[in-house]
Amino acid sequence: NAGVMQNPRHLVRRRGQEARLRCSPMKGHSHVYWYRQLPEEGLKFMVYLQKENIIDESGMPKERFSAEFPKEGPSILRIQQVVRGDSAAYFCASSPLTPLGTTLNEQFFGPGTRLTVL
Amino acid sequence: GIQVEQSPPDLILQEGANSTLRCNFSDSVNNLQWFHQNPWGQLINLFYIPSGTKQNGRLSATTVATERYSLLYISSSQTTDSGVYFCAVGVYSGAGSYQLTFGKGTKLSVIP
Numbered sequence: 001n002a003g004v005m006q007n008p009r010h011l012v013r014r015r016g017q018e019a020r021l022r023c024s025p026m027k028g029h030s031h032v033y034w035y036r037q038l039p040e041e042g043l044k045f046m047v048y049l050q051k052e053n054i055i056d057e058s059g060m061p062k063e064r065f066s067a068e069f070p071k072e073g074p075s076i077l078r079i080q081q082v083v084r085g086d087s088a089a090y091f092c093a094s095s096p097l098t099p100l101g102t103t104l105n106e107q108f109f110g111p112g113t114r115l116t117v118l
Numbered sequence: 119g120i121q122v123e124q125s126p127p128d129l130i131l132q133e134g135a136n137s138t139l140r141c142n143f144s145d146s147v148n149n150l151q152w153f154h155q156n157p158w159g160q161l162i163n164l165f166y167i168p169s170g171t172k173q174n175g176r177l178s179a180t181t182v183a184t185e186r187y188s189l190l191y192i193s194s195s196q197t198t199d200s201g202v203y204f205c206a207v208g209v210y211s212g213a214g215s216y217q218l219t220f221g222k223g224t225k226l227s228v229i230p
Contacts, residue, residue, distance in 0.1 A: 033217065042204065045217040056215035089159060093218075106151060106166035107208075107218060112159055 002027065004094050004110035005074075012116045019079040019086070021113045025094030032075045033107060034067060037089040049075060082117045089114050120145045124205055124221035131195045131228045139190040139224045141205030149208030150181050151218065152190050156201045164190070164203075195228045202226070 005024040013019050025032050034046040045059040049069040060067065064082075069075040079086055093107040121144040131137055141150075152164040165172050165179040167188065172179055176195075181188040192199055202225050206218040 035218075035220075042220040042222045043206075043218075045219065048215060048217060056211075056217065058215070059217070091161060106149075106163065108163060109153070109161040112161070114159070 004092055004108055006090075006092050006110035006113050008113060009111060010114050010116070012118065013082045014118050015083055016081050019082050019115055021077040021079075021090050021092075021115070023075040023077070023092030023094075023110060025075070025092075026096075026108055028096055029094035029108075030097045031095045032069050033093040033095075034075075034077050035091045035093065035109075037091065037112075039088070043091060046077075079115075082115070084117045087115055087117045120147070120207060120209060120219050122205060122207055122219055122221040124203075124224050126224060127222065128225045129227070131226065133195060133197060133228055133230050135195050136191070136193045137195060137226070139192070139203055139205075139226075141188040141190070141221055143186050143188075143205075143207045145186070145209075147183070147186075147207040148210045148216075149218075150183075150188050151206045151208070152179055152188070153204045153206065154199075154201050155204060155223070161204075192226075195226075197228045197230060200226055200228050 032049045035043040037043045047067045048056040064080045066078045089112045091112045092110045095105040095107045123142045125140045154162045167179045167181045169183045176193045178191045202223040204223045206220045208218050210216045
């Protein structure tokens, strides 16, 4: 059973360009979370998605950032008009749906995408 | 929001030594996980432990939810144990939201 997959592993963008980060959850997992790790800081929650639904985006910056988890295909975190402060490691995690319909389950993390903005 | 504090922030061990890492949290939680971030940046799941005690090889963890803390024990440390250890607590809001809040981590260096 493959783990959470993220690509690309490393992404370099110039200021003003767009960055697209992809995440494929573990097989059988229907919940996806995105976290950001800025240099010398811990990980911070950004957004929680289920298929075709954004459940909680309270950790997302209000501008330039968006996320989706379509019915088919991976989850995408999109950053428009990147700035140097967006340089960070972006981690995706997934968890399964419990029989009771809650999400109080262990989250499994992908290897991360390291974004560098020049 | 909930606060998560880890101690110590830095720890240097001689290979073979034992250590205890602590995680305190400020409110009731539904979930607690320990992770190891290796020098390559990958997050490795160590324990999912909302309460009680679990053991996995040289590692064990104990969470006392009523007193709002968790401990991670590393015995007979090896150089491959080096990295940053994160504690993360999960809270379900009841409004359909759920997220992990991470501590700042304990940076462990094991020297030969």
